[in-house]
Amino acid sequence: MRLAMGTREVFDAESLLEEYLGPRKRGLRYAYPYYDGLTTNGDSDLLCTGDLLAPCLLGVQVDVDRMHTLTALTPLLQRGLDKLPPGIELIEADEITLDLVAALYDPLDDPDVSDRDVKGSLIAKVLHRKRPALVPLFDSKVRIFYQHERCIPPSPRDGRSWREYMQLLVRAMQYDLKENADEFHRLSALVPRNGPPLTPLRILDIVVWMSSAV
Known part of the structure; x- marks a missing residue:
């Protein structure tokens, strides 16, 4: 399987x-099935405080200070989530939808947002569960995997x-999903x-992360 737009095998x-x-x-143990099967409010359109703790199951510490920051960012994240069309997978998303996914991370670039103790990878771990077929997971391993001229x-x-950055990442991942759809x-x-289902996008994240971890 060739990924990262054909630059990695x-x-x-x-x-x-x-x-x-x-x-x-x-x-x-790895995060499956606990992260993917975690039940919070059961609403794929509405963030709640339980969603802010989900990254803990992926090994990210969410202490009181980070919880404070994530709680303050929730209205902005919810606004971005509200703009995403329901039922769309990354593999079929058009240019407008791809840019809407990238725009989810605008709060991290907003100079008026204080307490910058969270990164895009943490935001992704909160939002992915609401749109698991559209919003990708990523961390430092995934970033390094996709870094290539x-x-x-x-x-x-x-x-x-x-x-x-996210405009580039979502398009690279979309390319990988299309080129390896059968796989x-x-x-x-x-x-x-008997476990929670996984989308192709989540499987892509697992394969990339595991290949980078060995």
Whole structure:
């Protein structure tokens, strides 16, 4: 499987996914099924305080100060979430929708927002569960994986806004989903029937993250 717009090759994606989804011993467990199956308010359109704690299941500390910041950002994040069309997957999203996903991160570039102790990766871990087929997960491993002159070039000398970065990332991931559609369809069959379902976008994140972790 070639990912990152053809610049990276991943060998045996099936084994990587099976390792992430399979049962593991204490201290060695991955986030599935707990992050993906976490029930908060049961509303895919409305953020609640329980959603702000979901990143803890992906190994991100949400202490009192971060909870304070996320709570203050929630109205802005909700406004961005409200603009996303329901039922759209990243693979089929048009240019307008891709830009709306990127715009979710505008609060991180707003000079009037105080307490900047959260990053885009944390926001993604909050929002992904509301639109798991459209809003991608990412962290430092995913950023490094996609960094390439023919995919997402290194940040220019004068920096790059969160929206500008996400505009590049969502298009690179959309390209990967389209180019490997049959493979992701096959991988989706590996998700346990008694567990929460996973979208192709979530499977892409797992494969990228696991290939970068080895």
